[in-house]
Amino acid sequence: MASTINTTLPPTLPADASGDAPRRKRRSGSKKRTGCSTCKARRIKCGEERPECHNCRRSGRVCTGYPPPPRSARPFEEVKIAPKPIVATGASVPPPNHQPVQLPPRRLAKLHRRTPPLLTPSTPDTAVMLYHPSMTLPFSDQEGQYFHLFREHTANELSGFFDSAFWTRSVLQECHSATAIRHAVVALGALYKTLEKSNESPPTSPYPDRDPGDSAMRHWEMAFKQYSNACNALVKAESAESTSNRTRLMASVLLACFDSFVGDHRQAIVQIQTGLGLLERLRAQRKRAFLSSSDEPVEEELTQMFTRLAIQAKSYDMAFHFPQPWVVRLTSNQAQDPESPASDSSSPISLSQGPIPDRFTSVMEARLAWDKLCERIFRFTETMFAHAQNGVMGVLPASLQQYGLSFKKDIEAWSDAFEHILASRTAPGVSSQEKAAIAVLKMFQVMGKILFLMTFSDSEMHFDKFTPYFKGIVDLALEVVGDEERRAAAKRCPDPSFCRHQQRCPPDIFGGHEYSARHIKPSFSADLGIVPPLYVVATKCREPHIRRQAIQLLRSSARREGMWDSELTARIGTWIAEVEEEDVSLFNGGYGNTIPTPGSSPIQMHSHPMAGGDSPCSQSHTEFGDSQWERSVSPSAVSSRASFSSARSSQQCRTIPIPEDKRVMVRAVEFDLRERSAVIQLGSRNLKTGTPDLKTRVTKITW
Incomplete structure (x- = not known):
């Protein structure tokens, strides 16, 4: 278990004999070499905002961009590409x-x-x-190879589980006319090449036929060089009237993806804020020109991309509670002014949503409807929190529950319209990607319902109502990861007898069969997937068996989904479980508070006996406010006959419920994915901001 940070303040320095205050010594530190060229020439500290820094904007100077990092500046050869690669054991493995x-x-x-x-x-x-x-396209031979890799592989990986013409068509077309987009595409291709080389088995073995220029460090340097070129080209394009708003918005998307890929989530949020600000200005211009709402300033495809990026950033803030200015706002501070452009019903990123149909005709139609519903819910809660007077983190007053009834009905209507698609995912002819997309979309709907209903609750005990929902999320995630592992094993090791990948298998906590995912390579996607729902299960589900399953699935493969990192979320869930299960006898079998520690395999868990009917875990321990909100949560209400059959015959609980005085929530997380470290603060759910919290726990984790 990680040690708690010592927050004791240093004693005050005494005055010298003459009574004067002691002279302050100049703080020593390493000199930064990563600022923009303009700030370097002025000999001032650069904030390193992209594509142009704040100092240059404030002083009216032209930000000349960022040079690539010099090779002499790197202290060692390890490329900390995120997510952290899983290095296979055995030195005799040939390169792929x-x-x-x-x-x-x-x-x-x-x-x-x-x-x-x-x-x-x-x-x-x-x-x-x-x-x-x-x-x-004016590419050198090396740049052409990265572009080829982006077109053939990276674009599909960035799309995640859902097909996206934005990555496979629109971005490639824009490369013909926009220099900044070309450089950004090459940079992303080089990053994927870096991740591929970092994951070789073993990654740095000197093979005789290995090209010395084909190393992870070479691709890493090229990625940052092209990223720097993209930022510089975008700065120059800002002064050119010929640069279209489409190019500027597309560049914000690509640069945000690059920043997320390398683990710079703050800079990724800045890029998203920049794009949302431009969209808001374009919408304001449209309104002043008395154009109809159908005359959009950019195509719907880009609007959809920023809707998803905004949902990512908002979900990140809800999970880790970032301070200003790293919070993306979907509502304007001027919304109370009826004359302001933002006072209409539309936000900078999407238009109002029509009624949800009785049945969705495709997965993409269901995805678009869910994105718009999520965006509306986020704007609603953002507005309500701005006017709420109780000041409790993440909790709205019970008096506002009535205003949220329409969203609860919309979430359930979406689930009903999606039911036939969910049941059809195992039908013949359904591709593996579509099957995974259906499962992921259902996971997000279940997670969204849990979190929205709990927005009006100030007790962590109320999460116990949703234990069957948590079980359903884990079952779907296991389905996605299991299918992905089988495909990866068939591709990488068609003959299992010659497999040289990690042989250490995780213990059996999935009910009677060995589970491992040692063939899945580290991956990055610009879209969300299984990580956020599993994080909710790992931190909010107090049934220890389901919680450990979620943590193991997060650790099954190194994946970065947008700004969400699987290893970071797994370690946060692990530490919360350690804190909550401390001194609590959870199992009748005497397992106590054992929890998988960071860097080790999850513990061996005994399988619970299967029992028919509803699990005792699904029973509510307390009333959940207004009777209109009270609804029996049974496994059959969560899913279709095909998806959550295991939840219907859920495992009988043999645990003692964790008492409320032991339960905690995440109050803040400060982390650096590039350094692979995080400072986590836990505390109470029902306390106002500024109130002393006896449950406060702080720790630092590294990996």
Whole structure:
């Protein structure tokens, strides 16, 4: 268990003999070399905001951009690409075989007539043709390879579990006309190459045929060089009237993804704020020009992207409670002024939502409807918290429950319209990606319902009502990770007898079968997936078996989904479980407060006996406010016949409920994903801000 931070203040320094205060010594520290060129020339500290820093904007100077980090500045060769790669054991593992994309004979002959062949640099003797990214884009050979990687692989990875024409089509088209977009695309391609090289088994073994230029550090340096070029090109484009708002918004999306990829969540939030601010100004111009709401300043595709980025940033703030200015606001402070552009019913990111249909016709239709519903809920709670007088973190007064009834009905209507799609995910012809997308979307709906209903509760005990919901989230996540592991194992190790990946298997806590996910590679997605719902289960579910399942699934593979990191969330959930289960005898079998410690495998858990009917865990311990909100939460209400069959026959609880005086919530998390460290503060749920909290616990974790 991580040690608690010592918050004792240092004693006051005594005055010297003459009675004067002692002279303050100049604080020593390492010199920063990562600021913009303008601040360096002025010899002032740069805030490093992108694409132009705050000092330059305030002084009216032109921010000339950021140079790439010098090679001499790195203290060691380790590339801390996030998420942290899982290094396989065994030094005899050969490097992975990266096959170039081969063209059909007719396409190959046609391309050969147009241009000389492009050979693979690392295999000059094979003379294998690569697909040329474009005949018109001004790429060097190295940049062209990163662009090719982005188009063939990275774009699909960034889309996550959902197909996105933004990454696979719109961004690539914009590369032909926007220099900043070209550099950003190459930077993301180089980052993916860095992650791939960092995850080799073993990552730095000196093979005779290894190209010295094909190393993680080389790709890492190229990624930051191209990122710097993208920022510089965007700064220059800001002064050019020919630069379209579409290009500026698209650049904000790409730069935010890069910052999230490398673990700089603060800079990612700044990029999202920049894009939302531009959208708000465009909407204000539209209103002043008396244009109809259908005359959008940018296409719907970009609006959808910023809706999802805003949902990411808001969910991040709700989970970790960032201070200003790292909070994304969806409502304007001028909303009370009827003359202000933001006083209408629309927000800077999306228009009002129509009625939810009886049945969704596709997964994408359901996704768009859920995004808009989430955005409306966030704006509602943001407005209510601004006017609430109780000052309790994350809790609205019970008197406002009536205003939220329509959202509860909308969430349930969405679930009913999605039911047939959820049941059809195992049908023949459904692709693995679509199956995973359906499961993830249902996980978010269940999580959204839990968190919205608990917005009006000041007791952590009320989360026990949703134990069947938590079980449903874990079952769906296990389905997604299990399918992903089977596909990865079949691709990477078609013959299990020659598998050289990690042989240490996690203990069995999934009910009678061995579970491991040692073939899934570290991944990054610009879209949300399984990490946020599993984080909610790990921190809010007090049934220890389900909680440990969520933590193990988070640790099953290193993944970064937007700004959400699986290892960080797993360690936060682990520490909360340690604190809450301390000195509490949880199991009749005598397991006490044992919890998987950071960096180790989860503990061996005995399987609970299966019992028919509802689990005693699903019974409410207390009343949940207004009777209109009170509804029996049974497993059948959570899901369809196909999805949560295991929850219907849920495991009988053999645990003693954690008392309320032992339960805590996250009050704040300050972390640095690039350094892989975090300071976590826990406390009470029902105390006003500024009130002394006897439950306060602080710790620092590193990994």
